[in-house]
Amino acid sequence: MKNKIRNIVEDNTSRKGKLFDFFIQALILSSLVAFAIETLPNNSNQTIELLNIFEIICVAIFTTEYSLRIYVAKKPLKYIFSFYGIIDFLAIFPFYLTKAYDLRALRAFRVFRIFRTLKLVRYNKALNRFHIAANIVKEEIILFLIVTSIFIFLASSGIYYFENEAQPEIFTSVIHSGWWAVVTLTTVGYGDVYPITVGGKIFTFFYLINWGWNCYHTCRISRECIIKS
CATH class of the missing domain: 1.20.120.350 (Voltage-gated potassium channels. Chain C)
Structure with missing residues (x-):
């Protein structure tokens, strides 16, 4: 039975x-x-x-x-x-x-x-391939999440250094600056929080270029792992 x-x-x-x-x-x-x-x-x-x-x-x-x-x-x-x-x-x-x-x-x-x-x-079966793919690239995903957390913290610290004096009510602390880091690095960009100093704008420009390269490199590695598997 x-x-x-x-x-x-x-x-x-x-x-x-x-x-x-x-x-x-x-x-x-x-x-x-x-x-x-x-x-x-x-x-x-x-x-x-x-x-x-x-x-x-x-x-x-x-x-x-x-x-x-x-x-x-x-x-x-x-x-x-x-x-x-x-x-x-x-x-x-x-x-x-x-x-x-x-x-x-x-x-x-x-x-x-x-x-x-x-x-x-x-x-x-088609949806199940996502589960298989996740198992294949799980180490890369964990690495990506760790790197993302580091980037968010560094972005929060950097923008706080440049913008705290100019916008103390918005960039009150590194923790408060975390909102800007998240919406900026995820390319959401609501527009409610943004840098106004020259240093803050330059910092944001180079940081986003570096972040974009990191995302591209991580996706390329994950794709290669899936293809090889």
């Missing part, structure tokens, strides 16, 4: 496995659409009731699927604490938490229902 269930749940090459995959994909997409509709204002009582019923059905099916995956897993604990296991758990956990306790503040946990989108990765 366990092998038969495993062939349906885990093996998407068989006919039954494909049907199971398509059913789960359709249910995930439908639940996300229902979640979006639920956030609309002025929903009628009938619509709210139908959405609640559909939510219960979805959670019941997802819970059954999660339980079956634990049952057929050769190493249940490994699945539970794996990437997909955590995503499967987060897809149903907020529902039970908000139903178990009558605390309105806990409704914030319903935001975690957006994690159902990540469940699509399991059922789509």
Whole structure:
């Protein structure tokens, strides 16, 4: 019995496995659409009731699927604490938490229902390539995040040095200057914080050139790693 269930749940090459995959994909997409509709204002009582019923059905099916995956897993604990296991758990956990306790503040946990989108990765080979690519370049990503943090700190310190006297209310400290560093290095540039001194403008110019080169070099290395793999 366990092998038969495993062939349906885990093996998407068989006919039954494909049907199971398509059913789960359709249910995930439908639940996300229902979640979006639920956030609309002025929903009628009938619509709210139908959405609640559909939510219960979805959670019941997802819970059954999660339980079956634990049952057929050769190493249940490994699945539970794996990437997909955590995503499967987060897809149903907020529902039970908000139903178990009558605390309105806990409704914030319903935001975690957006994690159902990540469940699509399991059922789509094309999307699954992103997971494979992430594993390939994970060391480069970690390095990039470290370098980015260093750049943000150095940018915050540098712009504070140049702009503190001219704009003490904006560049009050290195920490306050961090906002400028983030929006500038991410090229968002809201325009609410910007340098006005000559030194600050020159510093920003050369820093952005250096930052752009760093991003280009990191992307090139990551692409080469993916191609080689």
